[in-house]
Amino acid sequence: MELKQVSYSYPKSDRRVLDDLSFSLKPDKLNVIAGLNGAGKTTLFEVMTGMIKSAGRIAGLPKQKNVLYQQQGVYFTHTLKGRDLVRLILHCDHSRRFRVRKNEPVLTSCMNEDERSKMTGLWGRPYGQMSVGERRWLLTFAMCHMERELYIFDEPTSGVDPQSRVHIMDRIGKLVQEAGKTVVISTHTLHELQFYDVHLVLLHEGRAVFTGSYEQFLNAGGSENPDAAFQNLTAPQSARAVRPR
Numbered sequence: 001m002e003l004k005q006v007s008y009s010y011p012k013s014d015r016r017v018l019d020d021l022s023f024s025l026k027p028d029k030l031n032v033i034a035g036l037n038g039a040g041k042t043t044l045f046e047v048m049t050g051m052i053k054s055a056g057r058i059a060g061l062p063k064q065k066n067v068l069y070q071q072q073g074v075y076f077t078h079t080l081k082g083r084d085l086v087r088l089i090l091h092c093d094h095s096r097r098f099r100v101r102k103n104e105p106v107l108t109s110c111m112n113e114d115e116r117s118k119m120t121g122l123w124g125r126p127y128g129q130m131s132v133g134e135r136r137w138l139l140t141f142a143m144c145h146m147e148r149e150l151y152i153f154d155e156p157t158s159g160v161d162p163q164s165r166v167h168i169m170d171r172i173g174k175l176v177q178e179a180g181k182t183v184v185i186s187t188h189t190l191h192e193l194q195f196y197d198v199h200l201v202l203l204h205e206g207r208a209v210f211t212g213s214y215e216q217f218l219n220a221g222g223s224e225n226p227d228a229a230f231q232n233l234t235a236p237q238s239a240r241a242v243r244p245r
């Protein structure tokens with residue numbers, strides 16, 4: 001999939017949130033969109049999913065029914081239980097790969113012991129009694145089991161403890177390895193990317209100011225600390241040389 005000179009301004013605004021943005025996605029890597037708050041990551045996802053219409057061209061975009069988009073902060077009523085959510089999400093999957101029974105937690109062969117006990121514990125628990133991290137893990141787990149060509153997760157690990165973060169990232173990492181699937185996430189937690197084979201796109205002032213691997217990102221940003229590299233690459237030109245390494 002390739003974005004070519006994509007531009008977008010919100011109605012009644014003359015500021016281009018996306019400004020002639022061009023980059024490609026790599027199907028064999030975890031595609032990561034990073035950028036400052038307000039850089040336009042969510043806007044970009046809404047353009048990619050056809051929720052808003054931009055100028056420019058996106059080549060190779062799958063049909064909408066083959067795109068999964070996990071937005072931040074989707075509301076579910078607090079009385080729904082874990083099993084209701086998993087059943088709802090998997091029922092929406094047109095592949096119908098899974099038959100989920102109410103009294104049997106979904107336990108697949110690719111789950112490790114931690115994931116199995118997490119799923120068993122959350123199966124009967126109301127959504128309102130789950131922590132932020134538990135909600136995110138459960139939703140991400142179920143969505144990763146939907147059959148799609150393009151998966152987009154908007155900050156899937158925000159507000160999540162290290163254990164759940166690893167589970168979520170590993171689950172998303174497994175998707176990347178499945179043939180015919182392209183996966184994109186946005187994140188502010190750059191350190192965790194060192195453990196995955198990523199294609200990083202750094203969005204700044206409407207454009208991709210960096211695209212490449214995690215190692216290339218550290219080199220380009222002139223630091224082994226990804227946050228410092230990020231600061232260097234998003235700083236005004238004049239400030240770049242004086243940022244801490």
Ligand SMILES: Nc1ncnc2c1ncn2[C@@H]1O[C@H](COP(=O)(O)OP(=O)(O)OP(=O)(O)O)[C@@H](O)[C@H]1O
Pocket residue numbers: 010011013017035036037038039040041042043044
């Ligand atoms: N509906 C809207 N109307 C007008 N401006 C908007 C709207 N939604 C977002 N914006 C603006 O567009 C810019 C990009 O917002 P967006 O939510 O895409 O950023 P983001 O990179 O996802 O940020 P964050 O990291 O904080 O989630 C921001 O300046 C924001 O204020």
